[in-house]
Amino acid sequence: MRKIRYGMATMAAGAALVLSACGGGSGSEGGGGGETGGGGEKVRIGIKYDQPGLGFSSSGQFSGFDVDVAKYVAKELGYTEDQIEFVESPSANRENMLANNQVDMIFATYSITDERKKTVDFAGPYFVAGQDLLVRADDTEITGPDSLNGKNLCSVTGSTSAQRIKDEHASNVNLVERPSYAECVTAMQGGQIDAVTTDDIILAGLAAQPNNAGKYKVVGNPFSEENYGVGLPKGTDKCADINAAINKMVEDGSWDEALKKNTEGVDYSYNKELNPPKPTEACA
Structure with a gap:
C-alpha cells in the first residue's frame, strides 16, 4: 500500500483534496482548515485536554500518548507539527464535532463500538485498553x-x-x-x-x-477490552493511510517509545496479547 506524502512545494495544491477527504476544507480560523505560517493547510485533530499521559493541555503545550500518535500519523500524511491544530474534544461531543466539520480526526481514548460506527468511521485501533x-x-x-x-x-x-x-x-x-x-x-x-x-x-x-x-x-488485572480508534467523518477514504502510519509507528519502535515515555515511573504493563495492535487497511 502506498502512503500519501506531500512535499512542502506541493502542499498548497494538494491540501484542499486532503482536508476534503478528512472532512475539512479551506476557510477562516475556527471553521475549515486555515492557512498556517508554513504556507500549507492545517489539520484539526481532536484530543482530550484533561487526561495526563494521554491528552493533556498546559500553557499551550500538548502532551500524552494520544498526542504522540496523532503527531506521528499527521507527519505520515504530510503535515508538519506547526500545521496541526489541536482541538479539545470532550467525550460527549466527539460525534457532533466530526459531523459538524469542527475537526478532521480525533485521537481521544475513543473506543470503537458498533453504535458509534453508525455515524463515525474509525481507523485503528492504535491501542487496546482494559x-x-x-x-x-x-x-x-x-x-x-x-x-x-x-x-x-x-x-x-x-x-x-x-x-x-x-x-x-x-x-x-x-x-x-x-x-x-x-x-x-x-x-x-x-x-x-x-x-x-x-x-x-x-x-x-x-x-x-x-x-x-x-x-x-x-493493579494489572484488566477485565474489559477497549479498542482506541481514530475517529473520522463517515465515508472517509483515509483509513488505509492512517492505519499504514500506525503500523509503521509500531514497526519502527516509536509506538513503544511513546507509551513508555507517557507511563514512566509507574508499575504498569499493557496487555501484550492485544498490543501493539495491527490495524488492517480498511476502516475498523
Whole structure:
C-alpha cells in the first residue's frame, strides 16, 4: 500500500483534496482548515485536554500518548507539527464535532463500538485498553474487581465503569463520584477512597504525574477490552493511510517509545496479547 506524502512545494495544491477527504476544507480560523505560517493547510485533530499521559493541555503545550500518535500519523500524511491544530474534544461531543466539520480526526481514548460506527468511521485501533484499578502502592488487599466488597471505589460523574463493577463483580462496593479522575486520586490520597477505576492506560497516566510518583500502582488485572480508534467523518477514504502510519509507528519502535515515555515511573504493563495492535487497511 502506498502512503500519501506531500512535499512542502506541493502542499498548497494538494491540501484542499486532503482536508476534503478528512472532512475539512479551506476557510477562516475556527471553521475549515486555515492557512498556517508554513504556507500549507492545517489539520484539526481532536484530543482530550484533561487526561495526563494521554491528552493533556498546559500553557499551550500538548502532551500524552494520544498526542504522540496523532503527531506521528499527521507527519505520515504530510503535515508538519506547526500545521496541526489541536482541538479539545470532550467525550460527549466527539460525534457532533466530526459531523459538524469542527475537526478532521480525533485521537481521544475513543473506543470503537458498533453504535458509534453508525455515524463515525474509525481507523485503528492504535491501542487496546482494559478497565482496571488504581490503588495505593502499598495496598495488598485489592487484586481485582472481585476484591472490592466493602471498599470505596471512585470514578468520574456519569461514567458506567464503577457501576459495572458493582453489578458484575462486587455488589457491596461503595461507589463514589468525582468530577475528574484527578480528583478521585486526590480523594484516595486523603484516605476517602480505596481505588479508582477506568481504562488501565488512563490510570497509568495519572500515576505517572510527578506529584503522584511512587504513590500508586495499576493493579494489572484488566477485565474489559477497549479498542482506541481514530475517529473520522463517515465515508472517509483515509483509513488505509492512517492505519499504514500506525503500523509503521509500531514497526519502527516509536509506538513503544511513546507509551513508555507517557507511563514512566509507574508499575504498569499493557496487555501484550492485544498490543501493539495491527490495524488492517480498511476502516475498523
